[in-house]
Amino acid sequence: xxxxxxxxxxxxxxxxxxxxxxxxxxxxxxxxxxxxxxxxxxxxxxxxxxxxxxxxxxxxxxxxxxxxxxxxxxxxxxxxxxxxxxxxxxx
Amino acid sequence: xxxxxxxxxxxxxxxxxxxxxxxxxxxxxxxxxxxxxxxxxxxxxxxxxxxxxxxxxxxxxxxxxxxxxxxxxxxxxxxxxxxxxxxxxxx
Numbered sequence: 001x002x003x004x005x006x007x008x009x010x011x012x013x014x015x016x017x018x019x020x021x022x023x024x025x026x027x028x029x030x031x032x033x034x035x036x037x038x039x040x041x042x043x044x045x046x047x048x049x050x051x052x053x054x055x056x057x058x059x060x061x062x063x064x065x066x067x068x069x070x071x072x073x074x075x076x077x078x079x080x081x082x083x084x085x086x087x088x089x090x091x
Numbered sequence: 092x093x094x095x096x097x098x099x100x101x102x103x104x105x106x107x108x109x110x111x112x113x114x115x116x117x118x119x120x121x122x123x124x125x126x127x128x129x130x131x132x133x134x135x136x137x138x139x140x141x142x143x144x145x146x147x148x149x150x151x152x153x154x155x156x157x158x159x160x161x162x163x164x165x166x167x168x169x170x171x172x173x174x175x176x177x178x179x180x181x182x
Contacts, residue, residue, distance in 0.1 A: 009128075037132035041127075044131055
């Protein structure tokens with residue numbers, strides 16, 4: 001089963017792009033989760049880069065942005081946060 | 092011809108979503124340009140919201156993130172900046 005790729009503001013877009021490409025090649029879909037603007041920025045860059053990684057295999061990657069809820073650890077408890085998820089798939 | 096929708100960090104995602112929906116209904120495509128993480132965050136939210144606006148008409152909106160260059164006015168001259176563009180289309 002495909003795993004969620006969690007992206008932070010410090011993630012390297014190239015590494016994330018590699019993970020996205022690998023997921024899409026294996027499972028035909030990837031889910032990229034980001035919390036906050038900095039993280040979303042890296043996620044969008046990663047998807048643009050991943051398009052280039054899989055294009056030579058004839059895959060035209062598209063993405064679907066969606067809202068989702070994630071639990072994040074804050075101090076000693078968990079809190080619910082709204083995150084953005086990009087569902088990445090071949091067109 | 093379809094016009095580019097420029098999004099800032101202060102843009103209202105609902106208003107931008109309305110513009111995206113209108114463009115897609117009329118031209119079958121919309122281009123959403125953002126410079127910087129805050130602006131990209133609003134753009135991604137707007138696309139997620141726009142999906143809900145056009146879904147009842149049987150349109151499944153997808154987006155393609157891409158890098159692009161834009162000229163921005165800095166003080167008294169223009170400078171080139173790398174921006175992100177979301178090409179929004181029916182699947």
